[in-house]
Amino acid sequence: VVTDLDGKVVDQLEAWRRGAWMVVHAHGDNLEEIKKVVPRLEGRVLGTTQVDQPEQLPNFGGFTDGDRAAFMLHEFGASRIYLAGMDLGEEIGRYSGRTQRDRKPIKLEICGELLSWLAGELGADLVNVTAEGEEIPGVPRREIS
Numbered sequence: 001v002v003t004d005l006d007g008k009v010v011d012q013l014e015a016w017r018r019g020a021w022m023v024v025h026a027h028g029d030n031l032e033e034i035k036k037v038v039p040r041l042e043g044r045v046l047g048t049t050q051v052d053q054p055e056q057l058p059n060f061g062g063f064t065d066g067d068r069a070a071f072m073l074h075e076f077g078a079s080r081i082y083l084a085g086m087d088l089g090e091e092i093g094r095y096s097g098r099t100q101r102d103r104k105p106i107k108l109e110i111c112g113e114l115l116s117w118l119a120g121e122l123g124a125d126l127v128n129v130t131a132e133g134e135e136i137p138g139v140p141r142r143e144i145s
Helices: 009-017 031-040 065-075 104-120
Strands: 022-026 045-049 081-083 126-128
Touching: 009 022, 009 031, 022 031, 022 065, 065 081, 065 104, 104 126
Parallel strands: 022 045, 081 126
Antiparallel strands: none
16 A cells, blocks of 8 residues: 555555555655554555655655555566556546645646656556556556456
8 A cells, every 4th residue: 555644544554454565655744644643553564755865764756646656666676567546537536535626637647747757768567457547658558357
């Protein structure tokens, strides 16, 4: 689970309880949530950051939870990365959590540009299996049967 703790945190914690790793991204406006949630996690948790990288918090790249996860998987050497639920269109999904609705389309555009760059410039093998939404240049879309 790659999160900055702004979505359905109860579901994220349930995934952790069932054995998932939590990759928690720290940024300026989620520090209170981090202080509340992270101490409850014993093991299988990794912190990340985007700026002012202290030694213990890696910066794998990315801007949103989805593209941040793809950058992290690429850094760890994944041979192929499947993008599911990456509808980068104008409609804001119900799982986006607390967000500034007017800024979300800009964030999704940046996410698409970063994923395209990850596939092109960095050579990551990305496959978009999301049923709908915007095409991501350089990332083929495939249906899951």
